[in-house]
Every structure is written in C-alpha cells, then in structure tokens.
Amino acid sequence: MRANLITINDEFISFQQFCQKSKLSQREIALIMEPLATALYQNKLKQRVVYLLVFVFLATLIYYISTTEVVSWHLSAIGRVALIKLLPIWNWQHLKYERCFVRDKVDFQIFLDCELCEINNYIDTEYDIKPTELDDHYIKLHKAVIVKNAITNWKIPDDFDTEWIPCKLSSNFLTGPADMGRILEKLSQFKNSYFVHFQNCDRQSVKFFRMFAPKPPVLPTRLSPNQYSWLLLSLDYNVSNYKKIELIEPIALIGQLAGYNYFQLKPRSNCEDYCQIIEVVLEEGEMLIVSDLYDLSYRPFPEGENVAIILEMHN
Structure with a gap:
C-alpha cells in the first residue's frame, strides 16, 4: 500500500513538472485537475x-448494552469502587448530598401554597381509610398522616448482599464510604449503643427492600413504586x-418495624415563616406519610432497638 502511494505521488510531481515546462498557467492546471480533485x-x-x-x-450498541440490568449493575459497581479509590487524591464526599454539580440561585423548594400547612400543628391518625380518601384528604394537600395497620406485611430485612455500597450513610461507628x-461487621462490634441510617440507591438493593417493604395497598395507584429506600437502625x-x-x-x-422513633417535620423554604414545625413519635406498626413540603428529621428512641424503613416515591 505504501509503495502504491509513493508511486502515485511521484506521478503527480512529474505531471506538475510537465505542466510547468509547457508554460501552462495555474488556472489552466486547476481546470485540468478539477475532475480528479472532485473525485478525491x-x-x-x-x-x-x-x-x-x-x-x-x-x-x-454500547448504550443499549449498558442499559441492560446485568451490565448496568456491574458498571455502577465499578464506578463506586473507582470513586472509593479516588478518595486519597480527591475528596468528593461533600458532593454526594448535592443534586447537581453546578449550583443555581433558583430555589427548587419554593411552595406557592403555604396556606396548605399554616394551621397544621399536629398529625392525624387514620385506622381504616380508603386510597381515594387518603389521596384527596392528605397526599394531594401535602398534609402528613399516620396510618395504622398499613404495614402488617413488612418485616425487618436480613441476608444483605455484602458488596452493596449504600448512599448517604451516617452512623457513630463508621466514617467515609463503606x-x-x-x-454489618462494625455493627456487630457495637452492641451497647449505636445508630446508623443509609439510603439504598443501587437498583438491586432497592429491589431487595421491596420484598421486605412492598407498596402498601392503602396508597393510591397513581403513586409509583419506591425509587429509593432507607434503613434506620439504633440501639440505646x-x-x-x-x-x-x-x-x-x-x-x-x-414504616416503624420495631421500637420507636421521634420524627420532626420542618416546613421548607418560604413556608417556614407561615407553618409550624411538627414533632411526632412513631410507634411499632405505624406508617407516616410525608410530602416534600417538609424536611424530614428523626431522633432515635433512647431505649431498646429501633428499626424503621423509609420508601421514596413520586406521583
């Protein structure tokens, strides 16, 4: 191939020299070469x-392969391991709570209807409520509510996949990603007093939690399956x-599966001057429904073992 290119180049040089000896102008040479130039x-x-x-x-092809469940799971696992290896070089941990890398001055938590919560200073408890009533009287109005007997089929998760890396991990016995x-290894060592909570953001772990905490039948069908889930554990x-x-x-x-937890609902953004902070104790077997009108915080009950699961979903 290289020999053919050299031969073609020599012939072009010879042709150019011939045209110059024939005293042809550059325009005439360009007209002669035009068919060849067009073809090239x-x-x-x-x-x-x-x-x-x-x-x-x-x-x-790469996009469709990467969206398959097996491949996407392995890619996410490789990405998480790479991020952990990157920590000694670049501490990115402060970014894990951000929704985007570029900050914007726009407040995405602005609620125009603060009247929805300005007289709410307590949380109703419902024992037997239909999905339509729950939707119309509470969810659509951003009003928190406790529902009894809604999570009778929930149970405490067990047999975790030890390779899962949870998001937004917080505890008194761990630092950094894990x-x-x-x-589980560290948890077994802290038998006297501990707390830990984390979010399941991995697809497999979310599916795993759906087996232990399925969507309650009391919810309206328009709500999606849970997109993220949380586990809250504490002891004394x-x-x-x-x-x-x-x-x-x-x-x-x-959903409170064991013990108790104190929960605090703080009105977000511009509604905090209109609406009150609400505090409630969630007992075993109770389910609390909260909308994004409130920031959610909790405090473990100081005695005994407390276990709660949080499911996140959208309309």
Whole structure:
C-alpha cells in the first residue's frame, strides 16, 4: 500500500513538472485537475459518512448494552469502587448530598401554597381509610398522616448482599464510604449503643427492600413504586439532636418495624415563616406519610432497638 502511494505521488510531481515546462498557467492546471480533485473530495466525503455511521452504530450498541440490568449493575459497581479509590487524591464526599454539580440561585423548594400547612400543628391518625380518601384528604394537600395497620406485611430485612455500597450513610461507628459487609461487621462490634441510617440507591438493593417493604395497598395507584429506600437502625442511642434525612422524591413513607422513633417535620423554604414545625413519635406498626413540603428529621428512641424503613416515591 505504501509503495502504491509513493508511486502515485511521484506521478503527480512529474505531471506538475510537465505542466510547468509547457508554460501552462495555474488556472489552466486547476481546470485540468478539477475532475480528479472532485473525485478525491467525493471519495473523502464518503469515507467521513461511513465513519460517522459506524460511530453512531457503535454508540447506540454500547448504550443499549449498558442499559441492560446485568451490565448496568456491574458498571455502577465499578464506578463506586473507582470513586472509593479516588478518595486519597480527591475528596468528593461533600458532593454526594448535592443534586447537581453546578449550583443555581433558583430555589427548587419554593411552595406557592403555604396556606396548605399554616394551621397544621399536629398529625392525624387514620385506622381504616380508603386510597381515594387518603389521596384527596392528605397526599394531594401535602398534609402528613399516620396510618395504622398499613404495614402488617413488612418485616425487618436480613441476608444483605455484602458488596452493596449504600448512599448517604451516617452512623457513630463508621466514617467515609463503606459496603454492607463493612457496615454489618462494625455493627456487630457495637452492641451497647449505636445508630446508623443509609439510603439504598443501587437498583438491586432497592429491589431487595421491596420484598421486605412492598407498596402498601392503602396508597393510591397513581403513586409509583419506591425509587429509593432507607434503613434506620439504633440501639440505646440517647441524643437530643435530630438527624436529617436527605429525601429526593416528593412522597416518603416511613414504616416503624420495631421500637420507636421521634420524627420532626420542618416546613421548607418560604413556608417556614407561615407553618409550624411538627414533632411526632412513631410507634411499632405505624406508617407516616410525608410530602416534600417538609424536611424530614428523626431522633432515635433512647431505649431498646429501633428499626424503621423509609420508601421514596413520586406521583
């Protein structure tokens, strides 16, 4: 191939020398060479089109392969491991609570109808309520409510996949990112007093939690399956300050599976001057429904073991 290119180049040089000896002008030479130049340009254009089509095909193929459950799970696992390895070089942990890398001056938590919560200073308790009534009287009005006998089929999760890496992990016995194996190992060592809570953002862990905390039948069908879930664990942890839960979706279900937890609902953004902070104790077997009108915080009951699961979902 290289020999053919050298031969073609020598012939072009010889032709150019012939044209110069024949005293042809540059315009005349350009007219003679025009058919060849046009053919070369068209051939180069065809090559670029072929390269573009091949690139689009490969990009589409890679995209569809990456969206398959098995591949996407492995890619996310590799990404999490890479981020952990990157910590000694760049401490990115402060970004894990941000919804985007670029900050905007716009407040995304502005509520125009603060009247919805200005007279709410307590939380109703419902024992037997229909999904339509729950939707119309509470969820659509951003009013928190406790529902009894709604999570009778929920149970405490067990047999965790030790390779899962939860999001938004907070505890008194761990620092930095950790997988479930390290969390369970450390948890077994703190038998006197501890707390830990984390969000399940991995697709597999979310599916796993759906087996232990399925969507309650009392909810309206328009609500999606849970997109994220949380586990709150504590034992004899006596503190006075509340721990904030960084929710993402607009609807949150808190189910108390064992013991008690104190929950605090603080009106968000511009409604905090109109509406009151609400505090409530959630007992075993109760479910609390909260909208994104409120920031959610909790404080463990200071005695015994306390277990709660939070499901996040959207309309």
